[in-house]
Amino acid sequence: MRTPLLQVNDLTIRSVAQRKRLVADVSFTVSRGEAFTLIGETGSGKTLVAQAVCSCLPEELVAGGAVDFKGVNLARLPAKEKRRIYGKELFLLPQEPNSALDPVMLVAGQVSEIFRYVRRYDPQELRHTLAALFSDLGLSLSGNGRLYPCQLSGGMQQRILLAIGLAVPAEFIVVDEPTKGLDAISRASAVKKLKNLLSKGKTLLCITHDLSVARALGGRMAVMYGGYIVESGDVWQLLDAPKHPYTRGLVNAAPENGLIPIAEEVLAAMKTAWQNG
Amino acid sequence: METQKKNEQWQVISGLLILSIIGLFVVIGPFLTPDPCRQNLTQVFTQPGTPYLLGADHLGRSVAARLAGGGMNTLSFSLLCVAGSVLSGVGLGLAAAWCGGLTDTLIMRLVDITMAFPGIILALLIAGVVGGGPVAVIIALMLTGWPEYCRISRAVGLNTMSRPYVEAGVLAGFSGFFILRKYIIAEVLPQITVLAPLGLGRTVLNISSLGFLGIGLAPPEPEWGAMIAESLPYLRQSPHLVLVPATALSLTVFAFFLIGRPLGRRVRK
């Protein structure tokens, strides 16, 4: 058995101001070198789980339970120690490229600063790697790279964000909705890039609402709804023979399966079940 | 959040407290002190104590009496200016919202221009044309004060006019004037009232600055800014002649700002 790189035990996230529980009793482990996909619809709390894993939740939210990264609870680490881990061992790629990219810096600069200041490449090596990375993603360093985020389309911004994710040296990468706003072709290429990361020995926690991403990455996955994990297990097993009615509904709702909406009764039944439990 | 709200409440309460003390002094003061313009050349530069509570100035006039009288002048002129700015601002703002089109564009352009213009310099310019005196000051400060109220009342007016109940009123056949009075002005007034303390604070600052420059009330009449200017040559011997009105002035403005900031923040939300 491989050692778990990340161990999440009974993670609970609550909002103090609204006195509301947003995520409850979420537990899973991610082993070194594997891909773990967290799937769920908007508002299911999957992004919050990603932020809690990296210990960068918004200030008004409080996390309970334990998140151990390499056996250390990040939430208890002082800011200085966390800084030593961010980018080098652990990295979260946020989902809104529009607010994650610095509006007044050329996009090439936002990728190259990682090579320059985190990986400490020399200028020649830097230029070479950067150009290769850009062309790999279907961008050009001298074209798109010399633009500001406001001059790029949403899909283009998403690709720049992906470039940042590929540039970072961290071994454990949490990606939040890496395929949002991408067309089919660039989605496939983005997923391919993520798989490349896996083959380089990196570990991936992927947050998405897209079942095909989970299928492509393989490994294990968990399905979230309303702040709970409803089902988890091996990707192929889970998607081929879903046990929970919500997962079954989710699989049937996928475009390739005919976009069948999830039955209202299922959602209502889950809600009442949680209210009682 | 909670602490900030409490903090703001304290600011408003302490501001009101300071203002009521100053207001009480300004209203009751004139009954307890001699005529602020009466000169007594045997009492020139008397120190605070007897016979004058706060001493006497270079012409032997009671500083306490002049402080109370000056406060009355400064505050009542400020009130007048702010009232004038509010009236013209709300009027033009509602006109812009109601008429729209070219009227709206013209009025808003005017707002942009005046908002950017330095107030004291405009006052000087008007004083240069009209020839000084309180009228020039009031006109000038009204001219610099109205744009803010105009913008807010236009925004609130436009917002209210898009509400269903206004539409219902139009369909019910109410006259435009009735709708304006019953629905729109009722919505605009509270927002404007809440802005008034800030405006008053700024106006007191401007009036006293103009008084200090010698533009405003005619000399024998007391005014806080003018009192400071008159006593300036005697700063070395009797600094209290300057410090007393300066303190009163700063405290008043500070109190207005204490009340106005939290209230104004609420409007912006």
Place this chain on the structure above:
Amino acid sequence: MGQVVRSICTHLFQGISVALIVATLGFLAVNLTRGDTALDIAIARYSEDLADERVVELVRREEGLDQPLFVQYCQWVGRILTLDLGRSLVSREPVTALLIHHFHYTFLLATAAIAVSLLIALPWGVLCGIYPGGTFDHISSMICSALVSVPQFVIGLLLILALAIRLHWFPVAGFFSPAHLVLPAITLGIGLAAVSSRVIATSLAEVRGSLFYRFGAMKGLSPFRVFTAHGIRNASIPVVTYISVQAAHLLDGVVVVETLFAWPGLGKLLLDSVLARDIPVIQGACLLIGILYVAVNITVDLICLVLDPRRRNRLATS
């Protein structure tokens, strides 16, 4: 670059039209409300006793005041365009020369004041912005709102009392040596710093709370690197935008502070000519102040365009 040039042209056009409107209003106001200008000039020139009807008529013809108002206006605009602003009614000196002479002093004072305010506001605002909501931030905010409530001439008076009269460090008033510049510059600078330190603090706090700033730390950059790469330029945009508001404040302050310290700048010139009803000088000073004001606004807008690509983008697409 083409967008920037176009933007300059728009601003210049706007600025010139505003200046023209203000100047025209000033001309009309003076000519319509001031009674008999020729009589005023005659009195100013030859004293009240000698200004009889014959002298007034002579002055009227000499100054072109017998022409219709429209003709006078055209002549006035023509003279302005050739930089001929007439002569002072009091000193008989050309207004342009007067303005240049006094502007020199105001320029000195304003530059020194801005330097003082930057020296105070930059470190102060940055400290408050790095720890927003902390004790230091709260105390600073209170100090600033107290400072804003104190009229500038009172700040100046307190400085005179403390530093000039008690400690004899600086001269009280006048303009004979660089030491005379210190107190008025500090007076103006404190007022500016009180406001701009708050602007710096809030804009820095906002940038530090934004996702891209925190993302910089997530990338593994050091706090210093994140601040220099993503903090400074973003936080400076609102600060620079605010300068145009402060310019109005500065011009107001210049009048008061120059009067208090007997500093012979434009503000003092304007005040003196208002008190003496020296109309050509008033008009000239207003025109110059208007031009300065427009120039500051254009400069600020241009700097913002350079700093903020979003604004450039909006300009290019609109």
